[in-house]
Amino acid sequence: MKEIIRVAMADLGIARAPAILMTIGLGSCVGVTLYDPVIKLGGLAHIMLPYQRMGSADGKPGKYADRAIAFLLEELISRGAVKQRLEAKLAGGAQMFANKGSETSEILKVGQRNVEAARKILGEIGIKIVAADTGGYHGRTIELDTETGALRIKTIAHGEKYI
Amino acid sequence: MSLSMGAKYSDLDDLRLDVLKEVSNIGAGNAATALAKLIKQPVKMTVPAVYNLSFDQVADIVGGPETIVAGILQEVSGDLKADLLLLLPWSQACVILDILLGRGVKQTFALDALETSALEELGNIMANSFLNALAKFTKMKFYPHVPALAVDMAGAVLSLPLARLGEMVEQALVIDTEFHQQQRSVTGYFLFIPAPEDLETFFQNLEVVSR
Numbered sequence: 001m002k003e004i005i006r007v008a009m010a011d012l013g014i015a016r017a018p019a020i021l022m023t024i025g026l027g028s029c030v031g032v033t034l035y036d037p038v039i040k041l042g043g044l045a046h047i048m049l050p051y052q053r054m055g056s057a058d059g060k061p062g063k064y065a066d067r068a069i070a071f072l073l074e075e076l077i078s079r080g081a082v083k084q085r086l087e088a089k090l091a092g093g094a095q096m097f098a099n100k101g102s103e104t105s106e107i108l109k110v111g112q113r114n115v116e117a118a119r120k121i122l123g124e125i126g127i128k129i130v131a132a133d134t135g136g137y138h139g140r141t142i143e144l145d146t147e148t149g150a151l152r153i154k155t156i157a158h159g160e161k162y163i
Numbered sequence: 164m165s166l167s168m169g170a171k172y173s174d175l176d177d178l179r180l181d182v183l184k185e186v187s188n189i190g191a192g193n194a195a196t197a198l199a200k201l202i203k204q205p206v207k208m209t210v211p212a213v214y215n216l217s218f219d220q221v222a223d224i225v226g227g228p229e230t231i232v233a234g235i236l237q238e239v240s241g242d243l244k245a246d247l248l249l250l251l252p253w254s255q256a257c258v259i260l261d262i263l264l265g266r267g268v269k270q271t272f273a274l275d276a277l278e279t280s281a282l283e284e285l286g287n288i289m290a291n292s293f294l295n296a297l298a299k300f301t302k303m304k305f306y307p308h309v310p311a312l313a314v315d316m317a318g319a320v321l322s323l324p325l326a327r328l329g330e331m332v333e334q335a336l337v338i339d340t341e342f343h344q345q346q347r348s349v350t351g352y353f354l355f356i357p358a359p360e361d362l363e364t365f366f367q368n369l370e371v372v373s374r
Contacts, residue, residue: 008219009228009318009325025228025318028326048218048322048329059218059333096323097236097311110326139319141229156231156315157272 004143012045012062014075015146022143026092028111030065030134031142032118033089034072034127035149036081042146043072049110050117065117073125088122089151089163090115090132091142098137111135131163175336179366180213183338186297186369187211187355191340193296194289194353198342201288202262209341211355218325221335225250225352228318231272232256235286236324237310239294242303243365244358246324247290250317251351256282258349272314283310289353301369324356332359 007013007023015021017040023031026046035042045068052064062068077083093115099108115134122129133153143152150162188211199206222228233256239245251259257268263281268274287310294305313320328335338355
């Protein structure tokens with residue numbers, strides 16, 4: 001039985017093979033995983049919001065995409081990962097509720113903005129995104145197998161897959 | 164001190180927490196009456212509990228982030244912006260739909276148009292009753308928006324109202340009232356999540372009214 005490390009909302013985790021990094025119930029949040037296939041080291045962040053701006057509240061290191069990705073990268077490198085080898089995968093960023101003409105419909109798109117921010121930040125620091133399963137209108141639970149780098153995606157009504 | 168600039172809810176003193184509990188109690192009492200009328204059966208409710216939780220802990224109210232729920236979300240604007248979220252664990256949602264529509268739910272973890280609108284209507288009636296009582300008591304104005312439904316893991320359903328808070332606060336202030344219908348043994352969770360940036364003004368206005 002492999003060790004399963006659960007990452008909470010707005011938090012992040014790092015693990016070596018053969019552990020599994022998992023997070024439950026990504027909705028508008030986006031899950032970002034970084035994986036070094038040579039040393040079989042992985043990281044996972046459960047990100048709630050795109051950017052930490054001036055005056056944005058603090059919180060756990062996985063809360064904002066910009067801070068979370070920078071933090072994951074630093075932690076992985078300090079444990080022997082090489083940036084050029086890192087493979088990123090994204091999952092989540094759904095729109096959980098339909099837009100029915102709400103005045104603040106902007107927040108309904110927070111999932112989409114989370115995905116866009118994560119893609120942009122990863123692009124800027126030069127980490128390749130090898131797979132993604134984002135958007136739609138449903139939640140996702142994800143598990144990163146640090147033995148293989150496979151990301152398992154589970155949903156309640158949209159099946160299960162590996163990316 | 165204003166709550167808007169990353170302040171913590173711990174700045175709320177006991178008196179204000181009691182006030183929140185009291186207004187929620189008045190609102191939820193009215194919502195319980197409306198619910199009882201709708202399902203034509205008596206409904207019990209708990210005393211509202213005020214929680215100051217990390218974002219991850221909020222789903223524990225309904226048994227954890229993997230619990231499958233039907234969530235009816237209603238955004239509120241006016242003198243106090245807020246989210247009202249009625250969470251029904253899947254099995255409970257099915258019983259309520261059986262009571263409301265007189266038939267079983269056809270699919271697993273998915274609702275058809277009729278079932279969806281029945282639950283949205285239920286959320287709407289409870290939210291309106293809650294807000295009417297609140298408005299009467301506080302002499303303030305609240306405007307509910309159109310309700311929207313999601314059936315999914317509680318963590319995913321909660322991600323939207325929590326994202327709304329996330330920019331402003333490190334923790335979520337949630338007032339939870341639980342409704343229970345004994346005969347059919349149904350429990351529903353009614354969450355009142357006030358916008359942190361409006362709370363200071365809300366309390367100030369309330370104090371003026373009560374003086």
